[in-house]
Amino acid sequence: MMDFLIATAQVLDATVRLSVPLLLACLAGLYSERAGIFDIGLEGKMLAGAFAAAATAAYTGSAYIGLLAAVLVSVALGLVHGFASITHRGNQIVSGMAINFIAAGTTVMLGQAWFKQGGRTPPIADAARFNAIDLPGAEALRDIPVIGPFYSGFISGRPLLVYVAFLLVPFTWWVLYRTRFGLRLRAVGENPAAVDTAGISVPWLRYRAVICCGLLCGIAGAYLSTADGAGFGRDMTAGKGYIALAALIFAKWRPVQAMFACLLFGFLDAFAIRNQGHPLPLIGEVPVQLMQALPYILTIVLLAGFIGKAIPPKAGGVAYVKER
Amino acid sequence: MAESAIELVGIDKRFGAVHANRDIHLRVEKGTIHGIIGENGAGKSTLMSILYGFYQADNGEIRINGAPARISDPNTAIALGIGMVHQHFMLVENFTVLENVMLGVEGAPLLKRGIAKARAELKRLEQEYQLDVDPDALIEELPVGLQQRVEILKALYRGAEILVLDEPTGVLTPAEADHLFRILEQLKAQGKTIVLITHKLREIMAVTDNVSVMRQGSMVATRKTTETTVEELAELMVGRRVLLRVQKGEAKPGEVKLSVENLTVRDSRGVIMVDNASFTVRAGEIVGIAGVAGNGQSQLIETVAGIRTAVSGRVLLDGQVIDITGAADPGELRDRGLAHVPEDRHHMGLVLAFEEYENSILGYHDDPLYLNGPFLDIQAIQADARKKIEKYDIRPSDPRLKTANFSGGNQQKIVLAREIERDPGVLIIGQPTRGVDVGAIEFIHKRIIEMRDAGKAVLLVSVELDEIRSLSDRILVMFAGRIVGERDSDASEGELGLLMAGVEQQEAAE
Numbered sequence: 001m002m003d004f005l006i007a008t009a010q011v012l013d014a015t016v017r018l019s020v021p022l023l024l025a026c027l028a029g030l031y032s033e034r035a036g037i038f039d040i041g042l043e044g045k046m047l048a049g050a051f052a053a054a055a056t057a058a059y060t061g062s063a064y065i066g067l068l069a070a071v072l073v074s075v076a077l078g079l080v081h082g083f084a085s086i087t088h089r090g091n092q093i094v095s096g097m098a099i100n101f102i103a104a105g106t107t108v109m110l111g112q113a114w115f116k117q118g119g120r121t122p123p124i125a126d127a128a129r130f131n132a133i134d135l136p137g138a139e140a141l142r143d144i145p146v147i148g149p150f151y152s153g154f155i156s157g158r159p160l161l162v163y164v165a166f167l168l169v170p171f172t173w174w175v176l177y178r179t180r181f182g183l184r185l186r187a188v189g190e191n192p193a194a195v196d197t198a199g200i201s202v203p204w205l206r207y208r209a210v211i212c213c214g215l216l217c218g219i220a221g222a223y224l225s226t227a228d229g230a231g232f233g234r235d236m237t238a239g240k241g242y243i244a245l246a247a248l249i250f251a252k253w254r255p256v257q258a259m260f261a262c263l264l265f266g267f268l269d270a271f272a273i274r275n276q277g278h279p280l281p282l283i284g285e286v287p288v289q290l291m292q293a294l295p296y297i298l299t300i301v302l303l304a305g306f307i308g309k310a311i312p313p314k315a316g317g318v319a320y321v322k323e324r
Numbered sequence: 325m326a327e328s329a330i331e332l333v334g335i336d337k338r339f340g341a342v343h344a345n346r347d348i349h350l351r352v353e354k355g356t357i358h359g360i361i362g363e364n365g366a367g368k369s370t371l372m373s374i375l376y377g378f379y380q381a382d383n384g385e386i387r388i389n390g391a392p393a394r395i396s397d398p399n400t401a402i403a404l405g406i407g408m409v410h411q412h413f414m415l416v417e418n419f420t421v422l423e424n425v426m427l428g429v430e431g432a433p434l435l436k437r438g439i440a441k442a443r444a445e446l447k448r449l450e451q452e453y454q455l456d457v458d459p460d461a462l463i464e465e466l467p468v469g470l471q472q473r474v475e476i477l478k479a480l481y482r483g484a485e486i487l488v489l490d491e492p493t494g495v496l497t498p499a500e501a502d503h504l505f506r507i508l509e510q511l512k513a514q515g516k517t518i519v520l521i522t523h524k525l526r527e528i529m530a531v532t533d534n535v536s537v538m539r540q541g542s543m544v545a546t547r548k549t550t551e552t553t554v555e556e557l558a559e560l561m562v563g564r565r566v567l568l569r570v571q572k573g574e575a576k577p578g579e580v581k582l583s584v585e586n587l588t589v590r591d592s593r594g595v596i597m598v599d600n601a602s603f604t605v606r607a608g609e610i611v612g613i614a615g616v617a618g619n620g621q622s623q624l625i626e627t628v629a630g631i632r633t634a635v636s637g638r639v640l641l642d643g644q645v646i647d648i649t650g651a652a653d654p655g656e657l658r659d660r661g662l663a664h665v666p667e668d669r670h671h672m673g674l675v676l677a678f679e680e681y682e683n684s685i686l687g688y689h690d691d692p693l694y695l696n697g698p699f700l701d702i703q704a705i706q707a708d709a710r711k712k713i714e715k716y717d718i719r720p721s722d723p724r725l726k727t728a729n730f731s732g733g734n735q736q737k738i739v740l741a742r743e744i745e746r747d748p749g750v751l752i753i754g755q756p757t758r759g760v761d762v763g764a765i766e767f768i769h770k771r772i773i774e775m776r777d778a779g780k781a782v783l784l785v786s787v788e789l790d791e792i793r794s795l796s797d798r799i800l801v802m803f804a805g806r807i808v809g810e811r812d813s814d815a816s817e818g819e820l821g822l823l824m825a826g827v828e829q830q831e832a833a834e
Contacts, residue, residue, distance in 0.1 A: 198428025
């Protein structure tokens with residue numbers, strides 16, 4: 001019994017840890033796609049962000065400067081995507097894929113050129129990382145049964161960026177549904193012509209969405225290399241950007257649901273890692289590849305219409321051209 | 325002389341080689357309804373887009389309320405009190421009425437106060453103009469008539485004193501259109517100025533005070549509506565006299581060519597679109613299907629043409645059953661003498677990126693006539709295309725021109741030439757004159773009558789009631805997927821309108 005509880009606690013702990021980059025990338029995608037710009041380049045922006053954060057933190061010794069670098073690089077890549085797909089009305093999938101390739105190649109190349117460690121950055125000292133922080137009252141509450149261990153052991157004691165990620169969920173909801181920017185953002189993803197005739201600039205609105213997206217991808221990258229990990233390794237995002245996209249579809253482009261989708265996918269990942277090689281009760285041994293594929297399978301099942309309908313923003317993927 | 329709300333002085337606009345507006349002069353008096361009429365492509369919409377700041381004129385001056393104005397974007401136009409109701413609604417479909425109305429004029433970065441203000445203002449407008457709409461309804465759940473009302477509310481909410489409506493009745497039933505006209509009268513009574521763009525003469529005569537006619541980018545005349553006639557306006561529009569009523573003799577119906585029995589069709593969502601429809605079309609007659617767009621007419625003709633599959637029912641062509649439940653094959657049907665002019669020529673009838681001659685054989689490209697062994701005989705096809713161009717007066721007369729560069733009317737003629745010149749026994753034709761100018765309408769109508777007189781069976785679907793009435797020998801009315809009535813061609817518009825709105829049916833059910 002005790003074993004089981006400990007195992008569960010460990011899996012849940014890993015779930016949170018693994019969900020955070022998904023959640024940040026997923027919210028990033030939400031800003032962009034709600035504005036009608038499909039972004040398959042979450043992966044690349046995250047990867048570039050992770051590298052920038054690790055390299056900068058290793059050089060300066062400051063996690064915060066690393067975070068800033070990650071955000072700048074990721075936003076810059078977002079602007080490239082915007083320039084291609086908003087200003088030049090290019091194909092958004094092609095542009096996104098290009099960013100993924102550029103990020104995958106450039107990070108390794110620069111890493112090798114600067115650090116000569118096979119494309120990796122040197123391990124980052126704890127002082128240059130986002131370390132676990134204790135939330136107020138964690139010590140005081142520790143001895144209260146149930147709540148105490150939950151609060152001080154599970155909620156508290158995580159890196160700052162974890163809290164940032166989860167606070168971004170209600171914040172994003174509030175932005176989308178309670179602010180002028182959110183109203184316009186949702187409108188431009190559905191019918192940019194309506195936004196244009198209302199006297200609002202479609203390109204500027206979409207650029208802002210792309211910047212929001214880059215910002216969050218940068219944070220996700222910094223989390224991977226300077227909070228969850230301690231350094232950059234080649235392809236360290238390992239498809240998280242795509243899983244985040246799957247989660248976004250799964251959540252039907254809504255922030256709160258996005259959090260649950262990311263937690264679910266994070267849980268599947270944690271569960272797979274934990275049970276690798278262990279037979280499951282009733283089912284027997286499950287190949288780890290199947291577990292890793294589950295987020296995609298679930299998404300396909302959803303897209304096929306078995307779990308309600310996922311209707312993307314209507315103008316998504318389509319460049320806005322003023323009718324002649 | 326009354327004060328003027330809008331004055332356009334020498335407006336000129338070119339798009340590349342196209343001279344969309346030539347030296348336009350227009351004066352719209354305050355507090356009047358001013359109609360602008362002209363064929364498609366006459367430059368009406370371009371002119372209004374210039375007024376709304378969507379495009380900038382190359383030359384000329386705009387004066388609003390007497391003062392010169394530079395309208396560089398829609399914002400400026402809105403600030404000057406100009407509101408526009410676009411032909412295609414500029415609404416966000418999954419937003420509420422309230423959200424749509426306030427979009428762009430939210431007031432502050434946070435929505436809360438803006439929502440309260442918009443709600444109060446909507447209530448006031450509702451009372452003042454009898455424009456009642458539920459502010460919390462989702463746009464996609466509203467009928468088009470109400471969606472249009474939201475567009476009007478949007479303009480009024482922005483403080484519009486001048487309201488421009490671009491082809492507002494295209495999507496409305498006659499009853500909804502009448503309601504719209506009452507709203508316009510009401511707005512006029514409150515001192516608003518209204519510009520109504522249309523190509524329907526009936527509407528101009530019904531509601532406007534003054535009317536200006538555009539032709540090929542020029543403003544050719546302005547008249548007081550009471551001092552002009554439909555005939556004069558039509559002549560001004562086209563530049564020559566047109567026959568508004570189609571001349572046709574008695575129909576001489578022969579044997580049944582096409583027979584539809586208990587046809588039921590569902591769409592991809594599983595919603596029943598055609599509900600147990602039965603009818604026949606005989607040789608030498610035109611059967612018209614009237615109905616408001618979206619009541620199953622499209623699905624009906626697509627099924628009969630072999631594009632869509634049916635759930636149940638039978639379709640017989642010359643007494644032979646057509647397989648409509650599975651492997652329907654439009655190509656096979658063509659070989660059996662059933663030609664189809666689809667409703668939407670851009671999506672189904674033509675490949676716009678193709679050159680004209682390529683489209684002129686689309687679907688008939690397997691004909692040995694156009695083949696040279698396994699290859700297309702380009703020479704023969706182009707020669708054939710030239711013949712059709714001449715016979716159907718397709719302009720410009722260049723088979724090598726990209727189809728997208730032809731006007732709507734000429735594109736439709738390309739499709740018609742292709743289908744009619746095969747001499748089919750049955751012709752199914754959807755929206756023959758949608759987006760087609762008056763001159764071409766007359767031509768197309770004549771061809772259809774000729775087909776009938778040559779003993780062909782013609783099944784016609786159109787949302788233009790006038791067209792149905794003037795062409796058809798028998799009229800079927802569709803409502804909610806069912807054929808709710810059959811009338812002779814002399815049925816009154818009001819009677820058909822009631823059927824189209826499903827009114828008669830409900831009364832019968834009670």
